[in-house]
Amino acid sequence: MALKSGVSFIRFKxxxxxxxxxxxxxxxxxxxxxxxxxxxxxxxxxxxxEMKLLNEHSYDPIPIYRVIDNNGExxxxxxxxxxxxxxxxxxxxxxxxxxxxxxxxxxxxxQGRISFYMTxxxxxxxxxxxxxxLLPQDMVFAQYRELGVxxxxxxxxxxxxxxxxxxxxxxxxxxxxxxxxxxxxxNIATLSSPLATQMPQAVGAAYAFKRAPNNERCVICxxxxxxxxxxxxxxxxxxxxxxxxPIILFxxxxxxxxxxxxxxxxxxxxxxxxxxxLGLHTIRVDGTDALAVYRAVERAREIAIQNKPVLIEAMSYxxxxxxxxxxxxxxxxxxxIQKWTQEENPVQKLKxxxxxxxxxxxxxxxxxxxxxxxxxLRTMQQAEKKKKPHWKEMLEDVYYDMPPHxxxxxxxxEKHLKKYKEHYPLDQFQSE
Amino acid sequence: MALKxxxxxxxxxxxxxxxxxSTSKALASTxxxxxxxxxxxxxxxxxxxxxVFVLGEEVAQYDGAYKVTRGLWKKYGDKRVIDTxxxxxxxxxxxxxxxxxxxxPICEFMTFNFSMQAIDxxxxxxxxxxxxxxGAIPVPIVFRGPNGVAAGVGAQHSQCFGAWYGNCxxxxxxxxxxxxxxxxxxxxxxxxxxxxxxxxxELMYGVPFPMSDExxxxxxxxxxxxxxxxxxxxxxxxxxxxKATDTALQAANExxxxxxxxxxINLRSIRPLDFDTIAQSVAKTHHxxxxxxxxxxxxxxAEICARVMESSAFFELDAPVWRVTGVDVPMxxxxxxxxxxxxxxxxVVAAVTAVLGNKIVEPIRQ
Ligand SMILES: Cc1ncc(C[n+]2csc(CCOP(=O)(O)OP(=O)(O)O)c2C)c(N)n1
Numbered sequence: 001m002a003l004k005s006g007v008s009f010i011r012f013k014x015x016x017x018x019x020x021x022x023x024x025x026x027x028x029x030x031x032x033x034x035x036x037x038x039x040x041x042x043x044x045x046x047x048x049x050e051m052k053l054l055n056e057h058s059y060d061p062i063p064i065y066r067v068i069d070n071n072g073e074x075x076x077x078x079x080x081x082x083x084x085x086x087x088x089x090x091x092x093x094x095x096x097x098x099x100x101x102x103x104x105x106x107x108x109x110x111q112g113r114i115s116f117y118m119t120x121x122x123x124x125x126x127x128x129x130x131x132x133x134l135l136p137q138d139m140v141f142a143q144y145r146e147l148g149v150x151x152x153x154x155x156x157x158x159x160x161x162x163x164x165x166x167x168x169x170x171x172x173x174x175x176x177x178x179x180x181x182x183x184x185x186x187n188i189a190t191l192s193s194p195l196a197t198q199m200p201q202a203v204g205a206a207y208a209f210k211r212a213p214n215n216e217r218c219v220i221c222x223x224x225x226x227x228x229x230x231x232x233x234x235x236x237x238x239x240x241x242x243x244x245x246p247i248i249l250f251x252x253x254x255x256x257x258x259x260x261x262x263x264x265x266x267x268x269x270x271x272x273x274x275x276x277x278l279g280l281h282t283i284r285v286d287g288t289d290a291l292a293v294y295r296a297v298e299r300a301r302e303i304a305i306q307n308k309p310v311l312i313e314a315m316s317y318x319x320x321x322x323x324x325x326x327x328x329x330x331x332x333x334x335x336x337i338q339k340w341t342q343e344e345n346p347v348q349k350l351k352x353x354x355x356x357x358x359x360x361x362x363x364x365x366x367x368x369x370x371x372x373x374x375x376x377l378r379t380m381q382q383a384e385k386k387k388k389p390h391w392k393e394m395l396e397d398v399y400y401d402m403p404p405h406x407x408x409x410x411x412x413x414e415k416h417l418k419k420y421k422e423h424y425p426l427d428q429f430q431s432e
Numbered sequence: 433m434a435l436k437x438x439x440x441x442x443x444x445x446x447x448x449x450x451x452x453x454s455t456s457k458a459l460a461s462t463x464x465x466x467x468x469x470x471x472x473x474x475x476x477x478x479x480x481x482x483x484v485f486v487l488g489e490e491v492a493q494y495d496g497a498y499k500v501t502r503g504l505w506k507k508y509g510d511k512r513v514i515d516t517x518x519x520x521x522x523x524x525x526x527x528x529x530x531x532x533x534x535x536x537p538i539c540e541f542m543t544f545n546f547s548m549q550a551i552d553x554x555x556x557x558x559x560x561x562x563x564x565x566x567g568a569i570p571v572p573i574v575f576r577g578p579n580g581v582a583a584g585v586g587a588q589h590s591q592c593f594g595a596w597y598g599n600c601x602x603x604x605x606x607x608x609x610x611x612x613x614x615x616x617x618x619x620x621x622x623x624x625x626x627x628x629x630x631x632x633x634e635l636m637y638g639v640p641f642p643m644s645d646e647x648x649x650x651x652x653x654x655x656x657x658x659x660x661x662x663x664x665x666x667x668x669x670x671x672x673x674x675k676a677t678d679t680a681l682q683a684a685n686e687x688x689x690x691x692x693x694x695x696x697i698n699l700r701s702i703r704p705l706d707f708d709t710i711a712q713s714v715a716k717t718h719h720x721x722x723x724x725x726x727x728x729x730x731x732x733x734a735e736i737c738a739r740v741m742e743s744s745a746f747f748e749l750d751a752p753v754w755r756v757t758g759v760d761v762p763m764x765x766x767x768x769x770x771x772x773x774x775x776x777x778x779x780v781v782a783a784v785t786a787v788l789g790n791k792i793v794e795p796i797r798q
Contacts, residue, residue: 115583115584115585115767116584116585166765166766166767174764174765174766174769175586175587175762175764175765175766176586176587176765177584177585177586177589177765180586192588193545193586193588193589194545194546194548194549194588195518195546226517226518227518229517229518229519229522230518230519230520230521230549231519231521231522231549232549257518258489258490258494258497259490259493259494260489260490260515260517260518264515264517265517265518266517330493330494331493331494388766388768388769389766389769391768391769391772393764393769394759394761394764394769394772394773395759395761398760398761398762405760406760406761409759409760425768428768429768
């Protein structure tokens with residue numbers, strides 16, 4: 001008996017804070033229902049005698065944070081981020097460079113020069129806003145539509161084009177489809193095709209960071225509104241919260257997953273609504289407003305680095321086709337796109353903002369756009385002429401140490417090529 | 433990223449072939465693409481049995497990532513052609529449950545690479561529930577979609593799962609080659625009371641094959657577990673399935689020019705495997721080469737070799753069996769290397785020449 005009451009005493013103490021909140025003095029309506037707080041292991045909540053049926057309209061939609069309006073004017077002075085001029089220019093220039101790459105590389109796929117491409121139109125604000133708020137030591141897990149993030153982090157136009165062309169200077173050694181970039185040096189995990197697999201993996205990486213003494217690194221993981229339907233997305237949310245990892249889970253909600261609109265992808269209040277439900281700090285932000293995205297990620301980083309995971313849902317619109325394999329006119333009206341290329345254009349908004357600050361004008365615009373275009377065209381011409389990776393690359397890196405059967409095959413191939421070299425286009429491949 | 437060829441173009445091809453199909457229906461042999469043959473099979477079976485329905489990513493309004501389900505949503509509506517959110521493990525589970533509930537789902541994977549997200553439902557539920565429920569709950573379901581080597585899509589989108597699924601009891605695994613295979617086998621799969629994994633080839637979708645009047649009819653069904661001799665021959669047996677059949681036939685053509693007659697066996701079905709047809713052929717030719725696009729270890733060819741070893745067919749052999757397979761590496765993206773990573777006709781010719789010349793000192797793994 002004594003023991004029992006002792007136990008209930010401890011339990012009472014643990015709950016005393018909650019019970020105080022619910023006491024007759026502050027919350028009389030609870031006391032009417034018995035004034036008791038449940039003590040289930042799964043949940044601590046008050047008992048009530050009135051059944052409560054919740055649905056998606058029981059809560060207000062999570063609001064969308066924005067800093068500037070469509071004219072690039074700051075709406076609320078106190079919310080204007082403190083970004084130095086050089087960084088602002090860098091952000092804007094990255095957007096312009098990104099647009100030029102998209103235009104030319106998309107075209108080059110149409111001309112059969114590369115096999116595949118995906119554009120980033122409409123999401124430029126997400127890319128530069130988030131990338132600028134991160135630090136170089138932070139680790140990026142991307143889905144595939146985040147080229148601006150990669151550019152901002154210092155991947156060069158040359159590296160990117162070499163990847164798309166799969167030549168011997170491609171940092172990925174010509175092993176992956178176009179747009180599957182990666183850069184260890186810039187802390188960018190190599191992209192992988194199966195959707196959402198990067199999400200739990202990003203949480204795992206964040207967990208590894210957390211274990212390091214005096215950790216000052218966090219992980220950002222980008223994913224689409226479609227990828228958020230994969231089981232891996234739920235696992236990532238849940239593990240980020242329960243393992244308390246330094247991670248920013250960043251949803252690019254651009255309204256479509258190939259042809260599937262978000263109305264068929266999910267019900268309820270979008271991806272952000274899942275955050276609080278799973279114990280994640282959550283922000284919903286206007287993804288067409290680079291400054292708002294910057295502020296959101298800046299804040300998220302401060303929180304995440306204290307091992308409190310954050311979910312950001314950035315609202316935008318996928319202006320381009322899904323990829324070079326898609327024709328989006330089959331499933332959406334052209335007029336729908338116009339709103340997002342005209343009124344809510346992220347590039348335009350940031351441009352107006354920096355113009356307002358006297359940092360940019362139509363001359364600098366013209367000049368930089370030309371530079372950005374020229375470098376892409378020039379690099380592309382060079383990339384095309386570069387040799388393919390050495391044929392041996394095909395057999396390397398399957399295992400850390402090459403197993404005997406691949407070694408044997410390599411030797412055979414070598415002998416074979418020596419004997420029959422005139423039958424193979426060896427001059428197109430990199431040689432030793 | 434699964435989509436490789438522009439649907440606009442595909443659409444055009446689809447329309448053209450459909451037109452030629454509808455105007456020349458009465459001709460003795462009509463050219464029909466594998467894509468249209470698959471669609472015909474689904475359409476006919478949906479018409480025949482209202483329990484049959486299709487679900488998967490982009491299968492409805494968008495006509496499927498590779499346009500196999502073109503027009504079916506318009507014809508049958510939301511109830512029977514269902515676009516799903518992007519959750520393979522989700523819609524595969526829904527399909528298995530619908531089969532438990534008495535429906536006959538056709539579950540399309542955008543490609544079989546994405547079936548990896550859903551494989552638990554296929555292996556642990558679809559394949560085993562009939563057994564575990566003591567025969568109370570059959571699972572009549574078809575998992576279908578493109579499998580194997582595609583073009584220019586790299587390591588994660590270009591691989592064969594024939595051996596993977598073929599390994600699992602409870603599943604039937606089919607691999608069509610021609611339009612006739614596609615239609616007859618898919619119809620059989622839909623009617624079958626067991627779960628069937630139906631492995632198509634993206635690179636074959638647009639290829640037209642002549643189809644006989646018989647094959648054009650709505651009653652045309654091929655038996656599951658029966659191989660087809662695509663080309664009779666007396667010197668050596670080539671066993672293959674799916675797109676590898678094309679490679680084997682090309683090699684056989686070339687070899688015929690040198691007086692070597694290959695008997696080409698298109699397996700059609702990986703599980704059950706028609707070993708009788710193989711054994712009979714080996715008894716005649718005394719030489720055997722297997723051709724597949726998948727990796728060598730524990731592959732389809734490896735299974736055939738083992739069955740030969742364990743049977744009297746072994747005593748019929750005049751030389752060791754040789755496998756021609758995909759190279760034992762993840763698929764490279766670069767086109768020049770990609771071409772070298774899968775069997776080509778010259779590889780098969782070289783294998784046949786070596787086996788017939790009894791020149792195999794030690795097997796080289798492709
Ligand atoms: C597991 C898996 N299933 C399907 C696909 C095919 N696929 C590639 S991208 C895509 C749409 C993803 O949409 P979303 O996540 O919203 O990103 P967005 O393209 O809009 O940026 C699909 C279905 C895939 N790559 N992986």
